[in-house]
Amino acid sequence: MTQRLDTEVGAGLRDDAPDLSSRADLELLEKAMIELAGTHPREMEVVTLHSVAGISMEVVAGLVSVSLATAHRDLVAARALLARRLRSLRDVR
Numbered sequence: 001m002t003q004r005l006d007t008e009v010g011a012g013l014r015d016d017a018p019d020l021s022s023r024a025d026l027e028l029l030e031k032a033m034i035e036l037a038g039t040h041p042r043e044m045e046v047v048t049l050h051s052v053a054g055i056s057m058e059v060v061a062g063l064v065s066v067s068l069a070t071a072h073r074d075l076v077a078a079r080a081l082l083a084r085r086l087r088s089l090r091d092v093r
Contacts, residue, residue, distance in 0.1 A: 025086075032085040040081060046071055047078035 037044040042064055049060045050071075061071035 028086055028089045029082070032082050032089060036078070036081050036085060040078065042066070043074045043078035043081065046074040047082070050075055051079075 033044060033048070045064055046060055049055045049063060050057055055063070057071050057075070058068060061068045064071065064074075066074070
């Protein structure tokens with residue numbers, strides 16, 4: 001079931017995921033993550049642990065002391081926040 005949830009959670013987001021093919025894009029991602037960590041710390045912790053460190057969602061949920069369902073919601077929210085912030089930062093450059 002968890003594998004299915006991971007697939008469902010990311011299904012719509014991966015198609016809309018920003019292209020991070022350049023160093024400048026990676027720097028923008030880092031900036032967006034730092035900014036959003038100040039306003040959405042748990043969501044950023046979840047996306048960092050799962051998407052960057054590769055930790056399973058079950059373990060992530062335990063590490064941040066939330067249910068698995070809440071961890072999945074945080075992951076979706078963090079990805080959406082990052083995508084919006086990256087678009088905003090790119091528009092400024």
